[in-house]
Amino acid sequence: MTIKNKVIVITGASSGIGEATAKLLADKGAKIVLGARREERLKELATEIKSSGGQAVYRATDVVNPDDSQQLVQLAKDTFGGVDAIFLNAGIMPNSPLSALKTEEWNSMVDVNIKGVLNGIAAVLPTFTSQKHGHIITTSSVAGLKAYPGGAVYGATKWAVRDLMEVLRMESAQEGTNIRTATIYPAAINTELLDTITDEDTAEGMTAMYKQFGITPDRIANVVAFALEQPEDTNVNEFTIGPTNQPW
Numbered sequence: 001m002t003i004k005n006k007v008i009v010i011t012g013a014s015s016g017i018g019e020a021t022a023k024l025l026a027d028k029g030a031k032i033v034l035g036a037r038r039e040e041r042l043k044e045l046a047t048e049i050k051s052s053g054g055q056a057v058y059r060a061t062d063v064v065n066p067d068d069s070q071q072l073v074q075l076a077k078d079t080f081g082g083v084d085a086i087f088l089n090a091g092i093m094p095n096s097p098l099s100a101l102k103t104e105e106w107n108s109m110v111d112v113n114i115k116g117v118l119n120g121i122a123a124v125l126p127t128f129t130s131q132k133h134g135h136i137i138t139t140s141s142v143a144g145l146k147a148y149p150g151g152a153v154y155g156a157t158k159w160a161v162r163d164l165m166e167v168l169r170m171e172s173a174q175e176g177t178n179i180r181t182a183t184i185y186p187a188a189i190n191t192e193l194l195d196t197i198t199d200e201d202t203a204e205g206m207t208a209m210y211k212q213f214g215i216t217p218d219r220i221a222n223v224v225a226f227a228l229e230q231p232e233d234t235n236v237n238e239f240t241i242g243p244t245n246q247p248w
């Protein structure tokens with residue numbers, strides 16, 4: 001499937017992986033709909049894409065709010081006449097040991113990383129089901145495949161996403177709705193993700209680890225593009241991707 005002229009919604013588009021993916025897909029001729037909470041960042045990104053000859057619109061979106069996700073998809077339809085794919089990428093990672101009892105952060109991770117993905121799925125599913133076409137891509141994490149100390153709740157949310165996406169794919173195949181899914185499991189990618197960590201020891205350890213191993217977010221953008229570019233009858237379910245030298 002060619003990416004050119006496809007309408008693609010991206011959450012978490014204001015930085016890191018979402019921003020890099022928006023730029024790459026816009027370069028390939030997609031019509032991009034950007035969502036995140038920091039509107040100023042989205043505005044700057046949309047301006048940059050348009051000044052390079054691409055097409056992009058944006059809307060301030062909190063994925064925790066179901067109505068915001070619905071409105072983001074509606075913006076795609078109102079502006080570009082439909083929606084072909086959504087990249088559910090918004091996420092936070094305020095890691096800490098469970099014993100630190102940062103329960104508000106636990107809840108925020110569940111809200112953004114799980115409910116945010118569910119809200120995005122709910123926003124596109126009726127359209128994808130009726131048009132019998134659509135692609136739902138998510139950013140899980142290697143933390144959704146392998147447990148590590150300090151990452152209990154983050155890993156649990158990313159583990160949940162793995163299950164959701166796998167069942168979504170299976171149900172769509174059963175129901176004959178042709179919805180494709182792809183779940184991406186990145187390891188250390190240099191973005192703003194570590195900024196959400198408030199536990200000092202965890203922040204120190206993870207910063208050192210990312211400094212040693214981290215690679216740039218365009219590597220994940222390439223994988224999103226690869227999934228989108230496959231023929232309509234081909235689903236690439238999962239990608240695990242990270243630095244060659246990271247022994248995670």
Ligand SMILES: NC(=O)c1ccc[n+]([C@@H]2O[C@H](COP(=O)([O-])OP(=O)(O)OC[C@H]3O[C@@H](n4cnc5c(N)ncnc54)[C@H](OP(=O)(O)O)[C@@H]3O)[C@@H](O)[C@H]2O)c1
Nearest residue numbers: 012014015016017037038062063090091141189191192193
């Ligand atoms: N970097 C890594 O090593 C790595 C590894 C594995 C998985 N991931 C996953 O990759 C995804 C992207 O993260 P990143 O690494 O690119 O980090 P990032 O630079 O911090 O980007 C996170 C994005 O999520 C958005 N976001 C956070 N809360 C949101 C909310 N409530 N509503 C809407 N948007 C929200 C942020 O925008 P606003 O603050 O403007 O809302 C930002 O655009 C996340 O799901 C993360 O868990 C990252």
